[in-house]
Amino acid sequence: LRAEALQELRDVAGPQQLNDLRVKYLGKKGALTEILRGMGGLSAEERPVIGQAGNEVRAAIEEVIETKQAAFQQAETENRLRAETIDVTLPGKKTSAGAVHPLNKVAQEIEDAFIGMGYTIAEGPEVETDFFNFEALNLPKNHPARDMQDSFYITDEILMRTHTSPVQVRTMKAMNGKPVKVICPGKVYRRDDDDATHSFQFNQIEGLVIGPNIRMSDLKGTLLQFVQLMYGKQAQIRLRPSFFPFTEPSAEVDVTCVKCGGHGCRMCKHTGWIEILGCGMVHPRVLEMGGYDPNEMSGFAFGMGVERIAILKYGIDDIRHFYTNDLRFLSQFVRM
Numbered sequence: 001l002r003a004e005a006l007q008e009l010r011d012v013a014g015p016q017q018l019n020d021l022r023v024k025y026l027g028k029k030g031a032l033t034e035i036l037r038g039m040g041g042l043s044a045e046e047r048p049v050i051g052q053a054g055n056e057v058r059a060a061i062e063e064v065i066e067t068k069q070a071a072f073q074q075a076e077t078e079n080r081l082r083a084e085t086i087d088v089t090l091p092g093k094k095t096s097a098g099a100v101h102p103l104n105k106v107a108q109e110i111e112d113a114f115i116g117m118g119y120t121i122a123e124g125p126e127v128e129t130d131f132f133n134f135e136a137l138n139l140p141k142n143h144p145a146r147d148m149q150d151s152f153y154i155t156d157e158i159l160m161r162t163h164t165s166p167v168q169v170r171t172m173k174a175m176n177g178k179p180v181k182v183i184c185p186g187k188v189y190r191r192d193d194d195d196a197t198h199s200f201q202f203n204q205i206e207g208l209v210i211g212p213n214i215r216m217s218d219l220k221g222t223l224l225q226f227v228q229l230m231y232g233k234q235a236q237i238r239l240r241p242s243f244f245p246f247t248e249p250s251a252e253v254d255v256t257c258v259k260c261g262g263h264g265c266r267m268c269k270h271t272g273w274i275e276i277l278g279c280g281m282v283h284p285r286v287l288e289m290g291g292y293d294p295n296e297m298s299g300f301a302f303g304m305g306v307e308r309i310a311i312l313k314y315g316i317d318d319i320r321h322f323y324t325n326d327l328r329f330l331s332q333f334v335r336m
């Protein structure tokens, strides 16, 4: 029996077969168990001899089974380790990272330029009252200049703000007659049909400075400094007389063409100049409505479109590129 068992165990191929053999020889109905159970019918002399032989056979079989089992287990562990190996030298999957939108980037640059000159940032609501958007800016109801900014009205008295100038008024009221030096960035809305140069929604940055003895020359110096930070030291400005109901005098500001440096090209219609913003000295009536005495305080204000500044800076030909999320357009600004 021993020889037979050891012979079979030597050729065993796997853990399942090993277990079958254990049952066959050592199990409750196994061959060896049968023999030992039959010992009751033996004589007193035979019993210890057969018993001892039986135990020896059992021990021998058990030992072989244990060794085999350990070997199977180790082989299995090795197989699993081999199968689960990770090749850390394989290239990973690329995930593409997003980037700051060119409009936000330019807005941040503009903000940084003014923060560097000591301005703080003020914000106001995009849904505005007629009072703050028009009336307090010296644009009473039925004033013809309201036509300059076609509006989205929500009710008779509430509209989507058409410019960031209402934040001027809100700031003045909040400052209670104290000096002001803020820029107000934000979205504005106008009833325009979208085309290459118009959008029903765009971004403005407003500036407002109020103090004793603020003059037009302060405004001009500030804008020159800003333009040179944005477009380079060689950039120059010129002020053309203009009209806004909330400033007097008012001006439109041109910058030397960023493309031809002022010599004349198609972009600047051969004038060498490109318009970038509107500005002026705060109208005495606006100062009064904001809670300031025009005899003691004066101020200047300016307002610019962020899209326009960005278009000039990067030579973009269509304002709609900013809003249509074409990655071929947006990805050009990732490392700029």
Ligand code: PHE
Pocket: 162, 163, 164, 165, 206, 244, 247, 278, 279, 280, 301, 302, 303, 304
């Ligand atoms: N609010 C004006 C506009 O949107 C711009 C402006 C701001 C002009 C401040 C003068 C002073 O057209």
